Amino acid sequence: MGYIGYFTVVTSQDIIKSPYNPRLDSMADRVVRGKILDREGNVLAETEVAEDGSEYRYYPYGEIFAHVVGYSVQGKSGLESTGNFELLTSNAFILEKLKREFQDEKNIGDNVVTTLDVNLQTTAYHALGDNKGAVIVMEPSTGKILTMVSKPSFEPNSVIENWDWLNSDPESILLNRASQGMYAPGSTFKIVTALEYMREHPEDYSAYMYECAGEISYEDTVIPCAGHNVHGTEDLAGSFANSCNASFCNIGMNLDVSGYQSTAEELLIGSKLPGDFATGKSSFRLEKTDSMADKMMTAMGQGKTQVSPYQMALITASIANGGYLMRPYLIDSVTNYTGTIVSETTPEKYADLMTLDESAQLKAYMSDVVNYGTASVLSGQSYTAAGKTGTAEYSMESSDKNHSWFVGFTNIDNPELVISVIVEESDGGRKAVDVAKEVFDSYYY
Numbered sequence: 506m507g508y509i510g511y512f513t514v515v516t517s518q519d520i521i522k523s524p525y526n527p528r529l530d531s532m533a534d535r536v537v538r539g540k541i542l543d544r545e546g547n548v549l550a551e552t553e554v555a556e557d558g559s560e561y562r563y564y565p566y567g568e569i570f571a572h573v574v575g576y577s578v579q580g581k582s583g584l585e586s587t588g589n590f591e592l593l594t595s596n597a598f599i600l601e602k603l604k605r606e607f608q609d610e611k612n613i614g615d616n617v618v619t620t621l622d623v624n625l626q627t628t629a630y631h632a633l634g635d636n637k638g639a640v641i642v643m644e645p646s647t648g649k650i651l652t653m654v655s656k657p658s659f660e661p662n663s664v665i666e667n668w669d670w671l672n673s674d675p676e677s678i679l680l681n682r683a684s685q686g687m688y689a690p691g692s693t694f695k696i697v698t699a700l701e702y703m704r705e706h707p708e709d710y711s712a713y714m715y716e717c718a719g720e721i722s723y724e725d726t727v728i729p730c731a732g733h734n735v736h737g738t739e740d741l742a743g744s745f746a747n748s749c750n751a752s753f754c755n756i757g758m759n760l761d762v763s764g765y766q767s768t769a770e771e772l773l774i775g776s777k778l779p780g781d782f783a784t785g786k787s788s789f790r791l792e793k794t795d796s797m798a799d800k801m802m803t804a805m806g807q808g809k810t811q812v813s814p815y816q817m818a819l820i821t822a823s824i825a826n827g828g829y830l831m832r833p834y835l836i837d838s839v840t841n842y843t844g845t846i847v848s849e850t851t852p853e854k855y856a857d858l859m860t861l862d863e864s865a866q867l868k869a870y871m872s873d874v875v876n877y878g879t880a881s882v883l884s885g886q887s888y889t890a891a892g893k894t895g896t897a898e899y900s901m902e903s904s905d906k907n908h909s910w911f912v913g914f915t916n917i918d919n920p921e922l923v924i925s926v927i928v929e930e931s932d933g934g935r936k937a938v939d940v941a942k943e944v945f946d947s948y949y950y
């Protein structure tokens with residue numbers, strides 16, 4: 506009986522949380538690992554016990570949830586790692602626990618109930634098709650993460666058998682591209698550039714005017730607009746909606762670099778991001794000593810700056826949410842195996858990324874992208890949407906294929922879903938918007 510009190514009272518959760526702690530093995534000797542569930546109670550991971558007592562961890566959705574749910578072998582990953590302590594702790598009723606202990610039977614571990622949504626995750630997974638890429642869907646008002654897809658994916662039901670090649674795969678198949686993948690932001694970074702311009706010209710940014718001739722040049726740097734489109738006379742809203750490279754390079758040439766750096770920092774670029782899962786650190790790279798060409802490229806998202814899809818989801822969530830970010834999370838509650846709640850996550854504010862006024866202005870610019878700009882495929886639906894498209898070049902050699910980006914949100918007046926999509930090596934520039942539309946459609950129709 507002694508161990509019950511020992512594990513529930515004496516042992517520090519932090520010590521036990523390390524997946525390499527040998528004490529966990531002794532917990533696993535006493536407890537059948539609990540289930541990981543989606544927000545409707547659908548089983549994402551469960552342990553099946555054979556008659557001879559051997560256990561097998563089973564993932565009913567296979568590759569669809571592989572990165573976010575993770576695996577419980579080979580050092581563990583994903584929710585199997587962050588929820589390890591809870592899954593190996595039993596809050597079954599005390600008499601039952603005692604009875605099982607006297608009979609030398611294992612107790613049943615607690616369930617980790619996630620914020621994930623099987624329908625949205627499955628839709629996003631299939632919408633990416635054969636492309637590599639990632640999709641994140643969040644609820645901006647709470648910070649709940651409903652979807653986290655990364656492709657290429659792997660079969661979590663056979664990680665041990667395939668470990669050698671999984672671990673050495675040149676496409677970094679085990680990497681969660683959604684939260685750890687680093688990409689040039691492309692034109693989604695025009696959100697950051699527009700915000701910095703607004704901050705430097707608080708009184709008259711709406712009077713900004715630019716005459717786009719289809720390209721901009723400075724000394725021997727020539728940067729064209731997409732498809733060499735001549736956008737003509739545009740204000741800031743028009744430059745944003747058209748995703749006009751020439752206009753944003755023009756803005757970038759005159760921005761205050763240290764102010765630009767501070768704005769990027771306030772948007773959490775360069776910070777360790779919040780979240781109960783592994784994240785990579787994005788980086789804004791522009792120095793005062795950099796060339797004019799660097800400033801132009803950075804302003805249109807094609808400089809040395811690197812961001813994760815998750816980073817862009819958080820910036821978008823703060824815009825949707827009136828300037829502040831709710832702390833993102835994946836674990837909604839922990840229940841004992843009969844469904845009685847042991848603990849629950851309460852949504853809480855994480856940080857102010859911008860002011861309410863700034864978020865309202867960016868919201869309006871992002872609405873115009875759907876109303877008459879590069880994401881007009883999202884207009885005329887039963888739901889309203891706003892967002893920003895992007896095309897990121899990743900190779901000097903093959904300019905016919907680019908990474909396609911979209912960040913946005915639905916239900917503009919009271920935002921419901923935030924999405925961040927990257928499609929790697931996409932043939933068409935708008936593939937990411939199409940993925941977002943499939944996800945939104947599955948939610949609203």
Ligand SMILES: [Zn+2]
Nearest residue numbers: 717730736749
């Ligand atoms: Zn243009």
